Amino acid sequence: MAKAAFEEAQSKLWNLKKKLQETQDTRKPFLKKIAACDVALSPMRRVPVDILREIFPYTLKKPPTAHRKRAPLSLSHVSSNWRRTIHSIPLMWSHLKIPLKGVFDRYYQKDMFVRYQSQVAGFLNNSGDLPATLQLILTSTAITGDPDDLACDEKATMDMFDDLLAFVLASPKVTNMGQLEVQSPFLQRTIIALSNVQRQLPQLKSFKLKGSLFRDYWPRELGPPLHDSDGDSYLARFLTHAPNLRDLYFVRDVPIRVFFNHP
Numbered sequence: 001m002a003k004a005a006f007e008e009a010q011s012k013l014w015n016l017k018k019k020l021q022e023t024q025d026t027r028k029p030f031l032k033k034i035a036a037c038d039v040a041l042s043p044m045r046r047v048p049v050d051i052l053r054e055i056f057p058y059t060l061k062k063p064p065t066a067h068r069k070r071a072p073l074s075l076s077h078v079s080s081n082w083r084r085t086i087h088s089i090p091l092m093w094s095h096l097k098i099p100l101k102g103v104f105d106r107y108y109q110k111d112m113f114v115r116y117q118s119q120v121a122g123f124l125n126n127s128g129d130l131p132a133t134l135q136l137i138l139t140s141t142a143i144t145g146d147p148d149d150l151a152c153d154e155k156a157t158m159d160m161f162d163d164l165l166a167f168v169l170a171s172p173k174v175t176n177m178g179q180l181e182v183q184s185p186f187l188q189r190t191i192i193a194l195s196n197v198q199r200q201l202p203q204l205k206s207f208k209l210k211g212s213l214f215r216d217y218w219p220r221e222l223g224p225p226l227h228d229s230d231g232d233s234y235l236a237r238f239l240t241h242a243p244n245l246r247d248l249y250f251v252r253d254v255p256i257r258v259f260f261n262h263p
Contacts (some may be wrong), residue, residue, distance in 0.1 A: 072089075096130055161184060180206070194209075
């Protein structure tokens with residue numbers, strides 16, 4: 001008797017849970033409609049655009065990064081109105097820091113390059129005529145990573161870094177670059193990549209180059225590694241394109257002589 005009563009109670013309990021779940025399922029579409037209405041009635045949707053222009057710059061981190069969960073990208077995904085407003089504020093896009101990661105294979109290299117290229121192009125285009133600040137950071141830690149991680153392909157990583165740097169220097173918007181910081185553990189190759197700049201950089205006031213000789217990958221097709229004097233000439237070639245440069249910051253773990261006289 002007791003067992004039969006228990007099983008009957010269990011059956012009723014299961015039926016009640018099933019009905020409760022069905023009732024909750026019928027509520028979901030209505031809850032979504034209510035949420036959509038709440039969004040439409042939100043006071044933020046009625047804030048004038050000129051007020052939003054004043055508020056949005058305070059949401060920026062220093063320095064801003066091209067992370068979809070941080071401003072300005074996060075704000076541009078709230079609504080079409082906010083997206084138009086964000087894209088019309090050059091100040092929101094005038095500073096970008098990209099901490100690059102190590103590449104583990106060639107397929108991953110192409111995917112990462114396209115993503116970084118899109119980020120740089122978006123920020124430079126939206127910065128308007130403001131002097132832009134760009135930081136391309138590739139540290140030796142990004143190359144070594146965690147001992148438990150997959151081994152990083154140093155050549156693929158440096159090829160991606162060279163391609164991204166070449167894309168920046170070839171962009172028409174590079175003429176509006178006010179500050180440029182490049183950090184790479186492959187310093188000699190980076191200096192050669194910088195020397196290939198073709199456009200003048202009249203707005204460039206500050207240039208920072210940081211690097212080390214950590215695992216300096218030097219492919220045979222580039223010939224023998226550079227001597228200090230060769231590095232000086234390549235660097236000077238880049239600096240001649242920046243006639244208004246006032247601040248030059250160069251850090252290397254081995255002292256280097258820079259024979260360049262700038263007015």
